[in-house]
Amino acid sequence: DTEVTQTPKHLVMGMTNKKSLKCEQHMGHRAMYWYKQKAKKPPELMFVYSYEKLSINESVPSRFSPECPNSSLLNLHLHALQPEDSALYLCASSQVGLPINEQFFGPGTRLTVL
Amino acid sequence: GENVEQHPSTLSVQEGDSAVIKCTYSDSASNYFPWYKQELGKRPQLIIDIRSNVGEKKDQRIAVTLNKTAKHFSLHITETQPEDSAVYFCAASPRKIKAAGNKLTFGGGTRVLVKP
Numbered sequence: 001d002t003e004v005t006q007t008p009k010h011l012v013m014g015m016t017n018k019k020s021l022k023c024e025q026h027m028g029h030r031a032m033y034w035y036k037q038k039a040k041k042p043p044e045l046m047f048v049y050s051y052e053k054l055s056i057n058e059s060v061p062s063r064f065s066p067e068c069p070n071s072s073l074l075n076l077h078l079h080a081l082q083p084e085d086s087a088l089y090l091c092a093s094s095q096v097g098l099p100i101n102e103q104f105f106g107p108g109t110r111l112t113v114l
Numbered sequence: 115g116e117n118v119e120q121h122p123s124t125l126s127v128q129e130g131d132s133a134v135i136k137c138t139y140s141d142s143a144s145n146y147f148p149w150y151k152q153e154l155g156k157r158p159q160l161i162i163d164i165r166s167n168v169g170e171k172k173d174q175r176i177a178v179t180l181n182k183t184a185k186h187f188s189l190h191i192t193e194t195q196p197e198d199s200a201v202y203f204c205a206a207s208p209r210k211i212k213a214a215g216n217k218l219t220f221g222g223g224t225r226v227l228v229k230p
Contacts (some may be wrong), residue, residue, distance in 0.1 A: 088159070
């Protein structure tokens, strides 16, 4: 399996809702990433997990809470989001170690916050 | 932190012509430079990458060049085809911190349109 999968494909939520985005990979990668991509903009890194531990948090607001329950799964828990958080949320994975390895992206979850 | 500038933001070419996209980066510690293609509504997909110990890399119609001294790298697509129409992103990543994952900083993107 050489793909990163994400669920759901689309999500609409109100500002008071709690929801979660899920990401899964079975390539044996031990680094997993969350990116946010606004329309016509590049992906922006949010979080990096390495060996199931959070290694990079790009000063993301606490209403986004990542979780890596095991080496194949990555979740992003959402709570009290704002309309400006509407975007495509991309998950990616890569091997850890030198040399730097390709990041494989999932298809994304398109999130709309009302 | 790293800053990556990408030009042009849009590029329209006739089928069969070449397309060139240029990127500059700011962090001299960056040593990995991938290029991603993102079609409308799809995921970004790696099309080619280059590491700082290499000046040029080619894969069929796609080539990338890197000038470490000037801190710029370029993507060249020859014999363009309509299926090359997409948004292309360059990116840069610093020398990896042990077991810390791989931090990519993307350029702003180039929307390429290949006219038949």
